[in-house]
Amino acid sequence: MMVYLxxxxxxxxxxxxxxxLNGIRIPDIQSLSTLTAxxxxxxxxxxxxxxxxxxxxxxxxxxxVAACTSRRARLIRPVDRLLEAARVFSNHSxxxxxxxxxxxxxxxxxxxxxxxxxxxxxxxxxxxxxxxVTWRVFFCATGTLLFTYLLAGSRMGPAGxxxxxxxxxxxxxxxxxxxxxxxxxxxxxxxxxxxxGGILGAAxxxxxxxxxxxxxxxxxxxxxxLMEVLGVTVVxxxxxxxxxxxxxxxxxxPVPPAEPxxxxxxxxxxxxxxxxxxxxxxxxxxxxxxxxxxNDGVSALRLLFHLPRxxxxxxxxxxxxxALALFAGPYFLFLVLAFGVSVPxxxxxxQLLLGAALGRMAGQVVVVFGHPTYLGQVRVFAIMGSxxxxxxxxxxxxxxxxIMLEATGNLFFLLPFALVLLSAHWVGDLFTPSIYDMIxxxxxxxxxxxxxxxxxxxxxxxxxxMTPQVVSLRPIETVKRVQEVLCTTGHNMFPLLYPSSHPTRxxxxxxxxMRETLVVLLQAANFSSTASxxxxxxxxxxxxxxxxxxxxxxxxxxLSSRVIAQPVIPLTPEDESKWMDLRPYSNPSVYFVTEDSxxxxxxxxxRGLGLRHLLVLNIERDVCGVIARHDLMPNSMESKxxxxxxxxxxxxxxxxxxxxxxxxxxxxxxxxxKEKERGKAPMETGGRGA
Numbered sequence: 001m002m003v004y005l006x007x008x009x010x011x012x013x014x015x016x017x018x019x020x021l022n023g024i025r026i027p028d029i030q031s032l033s034t035l036t037a038x039x040x041x042x043x044x045x046x047x048x049x050x051x052x053x054x055x056x057x058x059x060x061x062x063x064x065v066a067a068c069t070s071r072r073a074r075l076i077r078p079v080d081r082l083l084e085a086a087r088v089f090s091n092h093s094x095x096x097x098x099x100x101x102x103x104x105x106x107x108x109x110x111x112x113x114x115x116x117x118x119x120x121x122x123x124x125x126x127x128x129x130x131x132x133v134t135w136r137v138f139f140c141a142t143g144t145l146l147f148t149y150l151l152a153g154s155r156m157g158p159a160g161x162x163x164x165x166x167x168x169x170x171x172x173x174x175x176x177x178x179x180x181x182x183x184x185x186x187x188x189x190x191x192x193x194x195x196x197g198g199i200l201g202a203a204x205x206x207x208x209x210x211x212x213x214x215x216x217x218x219x220x221x222x223x224x225x226l227m228e229v230l231g232v233t234v235v236x237x238x239x240x241x242x243x244x245x246x247x248x249x250x251x252x253x254p255v256p257p258a259e260p261x262x263x264x265x266x267x268x269x270x271x272x273x274x275x276x277x278x279x280x281x282x283x284x285x286x287x288x289x290x291x292x293x294x295n296d297g298v299s300a301l302r303l304l305f306h307l308p309r310x311x312x313x314x315x316x317x318x319x320x321x322x323a324l325a326l327f328a329g330p331y332f333l334f335l336v337l338a339f340g341v342s343v344p345x346x347x348x349x350x351q352l353l354l355g356a357a358l359g360r361m362a363g364q365v366v367v368v369f370g371h372p373t374y375l376g377q378v379r380v381f382a383i384m385g386s387x388x389x390x391x392x393x394x395x396x397x398x399x400x401x402x403i404m405l406e407a408t409g410n411l412f413f414l415l416p417f418a419l420v421l422l423s424a425h426w427v428g429d430l431f432t433p434s435i436y437d438m439i440x441x442x443x444x445x446x447x448x449x450x451x452x453x454x455x456x457x458x459x460x461x462x463x464x465x466m467t468p469q470v471v472s473l474r475p476i477e478t479v480k481r482v483q484e485v486l487c488t489t490g491h492n493m494f495p496l497l498y499p500s501s502h503p504t505r506x507x508x509x510x511x512x513x514m515r516e517t518l519v520v521l522l523q524a525a526n527f528s529s530t531a532s533x534x535x536x537x538x539x540x541x542x543x544x545x546x547x548x549x550x551x552x553x554x555x556x557x558x559l560s561s562r563v564i565a566q567p568v569i570p571l572t573p574e575d576e577s578k579w580m581d582l583r584p585y586s587n588p589s590v591y592f593v594t595e596d597s598x599x600x601x602x603x604x605x606x607r608g609l610g611l612r613h614l615l616v617l618n619i620e621r622d623v624c625g626v627i628a629r630h631d632l633m634p635n636s637m638e639s640k641x642x643x644x645x646x647x648x649x650x651x652x653x654x655x656x657x658x659x660x661x662x663x664x665x666x667x668x669x670x671x672x673x674k675e676k677e678r679g680k681a682p683m684e685t686g687g688r689g690a
Contacts, residue, residue, distance in 0.1 A: 006036075006037035007342065008029050008031075009041055010343060011344070011345065012057055012059070012060060013057060013059065013060025013344075014124070014436055015436045015440045015443070016029045016060070018436055019440055019445040019447055020099065021127060022448055022607070023448070023606065023609075023610030023611060024446060024612075025561075027565070031064075031560075034064060037344065038057055041343055041345075042054050046345075049233065049236060049237050051236060051297070051338050051347075052343070052345030052350060053349035053350055054346060055348040056345070056348050058106040058107070058346070061106055062102040062105040062109065064102070065105075066099045066101060066102025066103075070094075070095040070098050092610065093128075093610065097132075101121070101136050101139075101141075103125050104141045105117065105144040109148050111407055112406065113407060114141035114144070116400075116406050117137075117144075118137050118141055119398050120396065122398075123397075123398055127448070127610060182415075182416055186380075187416065190384050190419050191423045193359065193362060193384050193385060193420060194391065194422065194424040194427070197387075197391055197392040198388070198425065198426065198430075200332075201389060201390075201391065202430075202431035202432045204332070204335065205431075205432040205433070206431070211340055215340060225341075228341055232341055235334075235337070236338065239334075240293035243289055244279055244294055247287070247289045248280055251320075252286070253285060253287075253311060253314065253318075254285050254286075254314055255276055255284055255313070256307075256318070269307060272299075272302050272303055275295055275299045275302065275303055277295060288318075288319050288320060291303060292304075292319070292324075300353055301353045304319070304353070304357060304360050305383060305386075309378040309379075321365075324358075324361045324364070327357055328354060328357040331350075331353070331357070332354060335347065348390070351390045352386040352389075353386075355385040357382075357385070359384055360381055362381050363378035363379075363381030366381070380416075383404075383408065384416055387404050387424075388420045388423075388424050391421040391424035391428075393428075393435045394436065395428055395429065396434075400417075400421055401414070405417060446628075448632060452599050452600065452637075460641060460644075461599070462597040462602055462627065464640055464641070465602065465631045466625030466627045467631065468625045470625060471485060471489050471491060471494060472496070473513070474499050475496045475537040475586065476536075476543050477579065477580055477582060478576070478579055478580070479575055479576050480577070482521075483571060483576070485518075486515065486518055487566075487567070493512050493513070493612070494512065495511075495512050496509075496511045496512060496513060497509060498537055499537075502536070507623075508622060509590065509592075509617070510537055510586065512586060512615070513585055516564050517556070520547070521547065521580060522569045524555065525575070526544055526545055526546075527578035527580060528543050528579040528581070530578070531577040531579070535579065542581050542584070544579060546581075591609065592614065592616065593616055593627075594616070594619070595616050595618055595624060602614060602632070606627075
């Protein structure tokens with residue numbers, strides 16, 4: 001179902017959500033079918049034993065719910081108050097803020113971390129942020145946490161009272177004792193772990209890049225994608241079981257006594273002893289490797305986080321270096337293989353699990369070298385190892401710090417988490433981009449980074465970036481022309497220009513109209529009654545009937561991405577000769593720049609407002625070009641700059657200075673030459689000319 005019917009549901013969906021909030025429209029990524037496939041596909045993928053989790057898809061699910069809510073709100077029939085709500089949702093910026101809140105709600109439902117959800121939405125999601133968005137997102141995250149506790153974490157208390165179950169508030173990491181402390185000299189060790197986490201995270205991202213190229217070349221049809229999923233599932237299950245079974249000779253250990261009085265923080269240790277799996281070991285014993293491989297991800301993670309270093313039954317480590325190495329090595333390769341297969345899945349918990357195993361290995365090594373601090377605190381290394389590995393892959397610092405802090409519930413971890421994640425971020429960025437940015441680049445989404453390339457700021461202007469061939473319509477246009485434009489172009493916006501016959505404003509900009517609006521008008525046959533109309537834009541009389549606003553919203557909400565891209569609307573020759581009055585549906589408040597505008601201004605407009613296109617006007621205020629998102633990609637700007645430099649007659653001043661300044665300099669130089677010929681030129685000084 002995931003591979004063949006709904007390919008858009010594959011993966012975690014976080015890069016696609018991030019791309020949408022950046023202003024990119026991706027077909028079917030926020031449809032109801034994708035939501036259904038995402039929910040059931042994640043359940044089946046986790047149950048199949050793949051090294052995947054459900055937390056990443058929760059972010060995508062939250063954004064889909066928000067997007068579907070926005071679209072369905074536009075289907076409301078015209079009741080005064082409800083119609084006003086529908087008008088709010090019809091605004092693209094409002095819908096984008098709603099999707100940001102939905103993504104934060106998904107984080108909150110997954111991690112029980114409302115502040116972390118707010119910060120993740122700010123750090124990885126929205127390109128534009130304001131105080132209003134902050135309040136909306138926080139309100140949504142808080143409401144999500146409340147309803148999650150009430151629905152999934154409640155139990156019946158005395159006298160029938162419904163109480164919140166404290167065990168649910170432990171999230172994936174479980175609760176931690178507040179008695180765990182971190183010494184000052186240990187912070188340097190955590191920074192070193194962050195450096196190693198950044199290196200391993202960069203290695204993981206680089207391997208994923210090469211795996212994605214191989215998948216693009218060899219796993220390009222749905223039968224091959226299906227076989228890849230089956231193959232990865234068989235390999236992971238077989239290797240995990242064989243490693244657990246073949247290690248029985250040395251991995252069977254006695255289960256520690258479940259006596260609370262033997263542990264300093266028994267409430268945080270004893271509940272997890274039941275997760276130790278015996279496999280084929282004798283009664284009262286557990287298999288170290290099987291307890292890591294054959295447990296679900298959350299249970300294995302809690303074992304590494306909470307069990308003490310030493311087993312009280314034999315005074316040996318609960319998990320030996322051999323068991324941890326036998327788990328961590330193959331599991332790293334499993335993550336590389338599974339990350340990118342065509343199943344709805346997240347990898348946050350598997351990354352935490354691998355990082356915890358590596359961190360616990362580091363703690364064991366520190367103890368071997370005689371560091372006295374960690375005789376009972378090896379689990380702190382497991383926690384920091386998780387943060388280091390996740391930070392090295394995702395490069396999220398503020399949000400991941402708060403998410404980990406809220407998950408562990410121990411305020412003393414704040415500084416160690418921050419140091420680990422910062423060092424992992426800095427080291428990882430030296431080698432590769434973050435995993436989400438890499439996926440966006442692999443899939444070719446025109447994603448705009450926070451700032452444009454510095455080399456393009458002083459060397460390019462809007463005229464250098466724009467496409468001069470603009471497909472336009474008239475405010476009152478023939479049906480045949482509208483259908484021809486929709487069928488022959490893929491543009492999402494069309495400028496409306498005054499006709500050439502207009503006495504005073506020939507070719508001037510009237511406004512813009514969206515593609516989906518034109519499709520709705522064609523489907524509704526919103527044409528003039530005759531083929532003879534007055535097509536003067538200044539004519540106060542309407543040339544065709546006006547579609548009701550609520551009906552327009554309802555019809556636009558029902559359009560699929562495929563219909564908008566390739567509309568099939570049969571028209572008779574009589575219909576083609578009729579006219580459509582586009583003035584009531586046009587947007588007169590158009591965002592535009594002049595051809596001398598800087599790259600910085602263009603870039604900020606696109607990123608801050610989530611634009612997909614921007615009109616360029618010349619000095620006469622006529623439309624001379626249009627800039628799309630792909631025109632702002634670094635490779636596109638580099639090729640245009642190279643083309644400008646290769647012009648034989650172009651000097652550096654010609655393509656670095658705005659047209660107006662260049663003209664004034666040329667005029668000043670001409671006046672200086674004339675004055676000099678007359679013997680009236682001013683004496684040169686040591687300063688620069690104007």
